[in-house]
Amino acid sequence: MEDQQFREEVRSFLEGTLTDAMRQAALQGFGVDRSVGTAWHRALYERGWIAPGWPVEHGGTGWTLNQQHIFDTELALAGAPMLMPFGLQMVGPVLYTFGSEAQQRQHLPGILDGSVWWCQGYSEPGSGSDLASLKTAAVRDGDDYVVNGQKIWTTNAHKADWIFCLVRTDNSAKPQRGISFLLIDMKSPGIEVRPIISIDGLHHLNEVYFTDVRVPVSNRIGEENQGWTYAKFLLGHERTSIADVAGSKRNLASLSRVAQQEVPDGTGASLADDAAFATRLRDTTIKLEALESLEARVLAEFARGGTPGDAASLLKVLGTEMMQAIELLRVEAAAYYALPFETALIAGQSHTPPPGPEFALRAVSSYNFGRAHTIYGGSNEIQRNVIAKAVLGL
Numbered sequence: 001m002e003d004q005q006f007r008e009e010v011r012s013f014l015e016g017t018l019t020d021a022m023r024q025a026a027l028q029g030f031g032v033d034r035s036v037g038t039a040w041h042r043a044l045y046e047r048g049w050i051a052p053g054w055p056v057e058h059g060g061t062g063w064t065l066n067q068q069h070i071f072d073t074e075l076a077l078a079g080a081p082m083l084m085p086f087g088l089q090m091v092g093p094v095l096y097t098f099g100s101e102a103q104q105r106q107h108l109p110g111i112l113d114g115s116v117w118w119c120q121g122y123s124e125p126g127s128g129s130d131l132a133s134l135k136t137a138a139v140r141d142g143d144d145y146v147v148n149g150q151k152i153w154t155t156n157a158h159k160a161d162w163i164f165c166l167v168r169t170d171n172s173a174k175p176q177r178g179i180s181f182l183l184i185d186m187k188s189p190g191i192e193v194r195p196i197i198s199i200d201g202l203h204h205l206n207e208v209y210f211t212d213v214r215v216p217v218s219n220r221i222g223e224e225n226q227g228w229t230y231a232k233f234l235l236g237h238e239r240t241s242i243a244d245v246a247g248s249k250r251n252l253a254s255l256s257r258v259a260q261q262e263v264p265d266g267t268g269a270s271l272a273d274d275a276a277f278a279t280r281l282r283d284t285t286i287k288l289e290a291l292e293s294l295e296a297r298v299l300a301e302f303a304r305g306g307t308p309g310d311a312a313s314l315l316k317v318l319g320t321e322m323m324q325a326i327e328l329l330r331v332e333a334a335a336y337y338a339l340p341f342e343t344a345l346i347a348g349q350s351h352t353p354p355p356g357p358e359f360a361l362r363a364v365s366s367y368n369f370g371r372a373h374t375i376y377g378g379s380n381e382i383q384r385n386v387i388a389k390a391v392l393g394l
């Protein structure tokens with residue numbers, strides 16, 4: 001009963017708060033316009049619901065796992081835009097776990113109220129899966145580090161105020177032992193951001209170049225050369241959030257509704273009458289339910305104050321494969337209607353949608369960009385290696 005009441009409370013908040021502009025922005029994922037993204041972020045912040053997973057003393061809600069699950073699901077089903085994960089789900093937990101009091105005072109309020117956007121400077125050309133080989137160097141000079149090097153695939157670097165970066169502070173040690181974790185102001189002289197346009201036609205990825213960028217030593221998280229520990233802690237949180245089980249529930253629910261509708265070919269049939277399509281839809285639905293249980297296990301581990309470790313790798317693999325399976329079904333369901341939009345998009349023409357059912361919009365571009373789900377946050381092949389070693393003992 002309490003859960004039902006809570007669900008009603010979340011629903012009435014969503015009805016009163018989510019605007020059409022916000023729902024439209026949700027279609028853009030990481031490409032969300034900063035002003036709309038921030039408006040949604042602030043609405044949650046003002047309601048006290050911006051960081052359910054954080055400890056209460058740092059702004060968390062203290063919800064039960066069930067409440068958190070209800071909240072995530074209701075937001076996804078209502079079509080709420082994604083919240084940028086770099087502050088709330090990545091550097092935020094690192095700050096409240098390993099950051100100094102001064103760092104927490106400086107950064108946590110801006111992450112919570114959405115006024116400060118972050119990006120993640122981990123990957124480099126040649127150092128993605130083999131992240132510990134990263135070369136961006138930070139050399140001590142008085143009270144500063146001087147940073148030189150390059151990051152790549154930096155999502156939203158062009159919109160971010162700060163970047164959290166892995167840098168090399170010791171070349172002589174084992175690769176993992178010579179890395180430090182720095183917080184760098186994106187306005188620092190010597191930072192250059194260059195765009196990468198991805199296969200969905202949007203700009204959310206970048207290269208970030210550092211030339212003699214001075215970063216106060218006080219911006220280092222924890223100990224020098226211990227950055228790998230904080231980096232791995234962050235990746236556990238990142239992998240859990242990437243799985244986006246609630247988003248898959250929304251997308252599958254909308255696909256199921258479409259499958260019940262009449263196909264506009266005059267025969268009166270629907271996709272649900274197609275035995276092969278219906279079987280795949282049911283199969284995907286069952287797998288999604290199993291995935292929800294796995295997610296609950298991982299969240300329970302977080303709630304107990306533990307780190308989900310290998311289960312986060314499992315969740316990342318299964319969650320991202322689920323996203324791709326649903327994106328493929330959506331393209332197949334949209335069939336002919338999915339094509340004109342993508343052609344216009346790739347040609348860089350207007351984004352005016354072609355005639356056709358609404359669910360077909362962006363079906364192909366989402367499918368195309370969705371190839372990346374199994375790459376970012378550590379590729380699924382690497383996660384399978386982790387599972388093979390740590391879970392199966394191979």
Ligand SMILES: Cc1cc2nc3c(=O)[nH]c(=O)nc-3n(C[C@H](O)[C@H](O)[C@H](O)COP(=O)(O)OP(=O)(O)OC[C@H]3O[C@@H](n4cnc5c(N)ncnc54)[C@H](O)[C@@H]3O)c2cc1C
Pocket residue numbers: 119120121122123124126127128129130152153154155156205372375376377378379380381382385
């Ligand atoms: C859309 C998108 C957004 C991203 N956003 C960010 C971001 O904001 N910040 C950031 O720091 N990074 C970001 N990344 C980078 C991402 O983390 C890396 O792309 C990823 O870790 C893979 O590294 P790589 O691209 O260097 O590929 P590589 O490491 O070169 O891998 C190439 C292929 O080889 C496979 N492979 C490599 N090593 C092994 C192995 N040992 N065993 C089996 N297979 C292996 C990989 O699985 C992959 O299929 C993003 C990437 C994408 C695509």
